[in-house]
Amino acid sequence: MTLYKVKNMQGTSEKRPPYPYDNKSWLEYWQIKTGKKAFFCSRFGCINYAEHGGHVRICDGMLAGKAFIVPLCRECNNPANTSEFYVDCELCEI
Numbered sequence: 001m002t003l004y005k006v007k008n009m010q011g012t013s014e015k016r017p018p019y020p021y022d023n024k025s026w027l028e029y030w031q032i033k034t035g036k037k038a039f040f041c042s043r044f045g046c047i048n049y050a051e052h053g054g055h056v057r058i059c060d061g062m063l064a065g066k067a068f069i070v071p072l073c074r075e076c077n078n079p080a081n082t083s084e085f086y087v088d089c090e091l092c093e094i
Helices: 026-034
Strands: 002-008 051-058 067-072 085-088
Touching: 026 051, 026 067
Parallel strands: none
Antiparallel strands: 002 051, 002 085, 051 067
C-alpha cells in the first residue's frame, strides 16, 4: 500500500471523461481504466461505499501537483471538503 496525501480538486464537477468514455461517469471510467471494481471509498480509514470518481491532487513529495481519479464516497468527494487526506495510490488513475 502506497499512501499519498491529497486534496479534492475544485471546479471539476462539470468535467467529463475523455472520448470515447465521455458517456461514462468518472467512477465507471476509473473501473474501465484500472480493470478493478470500486466497492469502498479510497480515503484511508473511510468505510463508506464509493459512489464517485473523485478528482484529487497530490499535496507533497515528488508527485506534488499530480492529479488523479480515485473512488470516493459522497462525503469524501464533497467540494466543501477542503482538508487533506490520504489515499492508497495503487487505486489512482490519471
